[in-house]
Amino acid sequence: MPAGLGMEINVDYLAVCLLDLAGTVRHRAHLTTDQRGRTPAQTWSGLSALAKAASKAAAAEGLAIVGATVALPGLVSGHSAGQEVKIAPNLGWHETPVPARIDGIAVTAGNEANLAAFGELHATGLSSFVYVSGEIGIGAGIVVNGDLFRGTQGWAGELGHVTVDPAGPQCTCGSQGCLEQYAGEDAIRSACGPGLDLELRARNADPATLKALEHAGTALGVALSSAVNLLDLPVVVLGSHLAPLVPWLKAPIERELKQRVITSRWSSPEVVPSALGADAAVIGAARTVTEAIIANPAAHLSSVSR
Numbered sequence: 001m002p003a004g005l006g007m008e009i010n011v012d013y014l015a016v017c018l019l020d021l022a023g024t025v026r027h028r029a030h031l032t033t034d035q036r037g038r039t040p041a042q043t044w045s046g047l048s049a050l051a052k053a054a055s056k057a058a059a060a061e062g063l064a065i066v067g068a069t070v071a072l073p074g075l076v077s078g079h080s081a082g083q084e085v086k087i088a089p090n091l092g093w094h095e096t097p098v099p100a101r102i103d104g105i106a107v108t109a110g111n112e113a114n115l116a117a118f119g120e121l122h123a124t125g126l127s128s129f130v131y132v133s134g135e136i137g138i139g140a141g142i143v144v145n146g147d148l149f150r151g152t153q154g155w156a157g158e159l160g161h162v163t164v165d166p167a168g169p170q171c172t173c174g175s176q177g178c179l180e181q182y183a184g185e186d187a188i189r190s191a192c193g194p195g196l197d198l199e200l201r202a203r204n205a206d207p208a209t210l211k212a213l214e215h216a217g218t219a220l221g222v223a224l225s226s227a228v229n230l231l232d233l234p235v236v237v238l239g240s241h242l243a244p245l246v247p248w249l250k251a252p253i254e255r256e257l258k259q260r261v262i263t264s265r266w267s268s269p270e271v272v273p274s275a276l277g278a279d280a281a282v283i284g285a286a287r288t289v290t291e292a293i294i295a296n297p298a299a300h301l302s303s304v305s306r
């Protein structure tokens with residue numbers, strides 16, 4: 001049976017996931033490893049090792065990997081061979097080529113928040129929403145009436161670089177006061193002081209953590225209000241590191257949405273956690289491969305018979 005390979009490069013981990021045509025995850029692997037300070041070649045090589053293990057698992061299960069999509073926290077240009085990561089600020093990548101193949105498998109790359117939104121679209125009954133990916137950076141995937149809205153160059157959804165305060169702190173993108181500087185993982189952690197597990201600290205009502213989450217939620221609400229005013233979306237899905245923090249982020253986000261979205265008196269957007277959690281991007285990436293086969297099985301059959 002054909003299967004799709006999803007891969008993910010993020011600032012502090014690499015991941016792979018093997019999805020069959022029924023949408024079942026047949027293999028997954030996650031490697032916690034900080035990519036900052038590593039060269040792109042070292043990162044691709046780490047991902048290649050995970051792809052090799054996934055190929056072995058596929059063979060053992062009688063699955064044939066027909067393609068792979070890599071989710072990245074950056075802007076990717078091009079559609080097939082010859083793709084380039086224009087910028088991935090938190091990886092330190094600028095105009096970095098995407099290899100055409102990894103471990104012999106044809107690869108395309110896409111933005112991690114867009115791919116996570118694609119995964120959520122297929123995993124939930126939601127047809128219109130903004131998915132917010134909260135890692136070291138903040139990204140968004142916009143789904144309108146069942147379709148991922150990609151923008152003219154596939155670069156839509158840079159919610160993390162929407163201005164919250166024009167006089168705010170310097171951002172890695174070159175601008176100032178971007179949402180990421182208030183609600184990115186590093187920003188929340190540095191606001192609440194040393195300690196690892198944010199969710200646990202919030203459950204224990206640690207005052208500095210609660211204050212940091214209130215501050216981050218307010219900034220998210222301000223930025224999301226602009227997105228909802230522009231795009232008329234009924235649901236905000238909080239993903240990745242933000243998903244377990246929904247109990248503390250929901251109230252400040254909804255407060256800002258109520259205050260700032262002009263249509264909120266009739267229909268205020270709901271804030272929900274991601275259904276797929278931390279795996280949304282890697283599952284969404286694999287899903288692009290399987291959905292392409294389902295959408296056009298004849299093309300797939302002719303490619304394998306050649």
Ligand SMILES: [Zn+2]
Pocket residue numbers: 160161171172173174175176178180
């Ligand atoms: Zn920025």
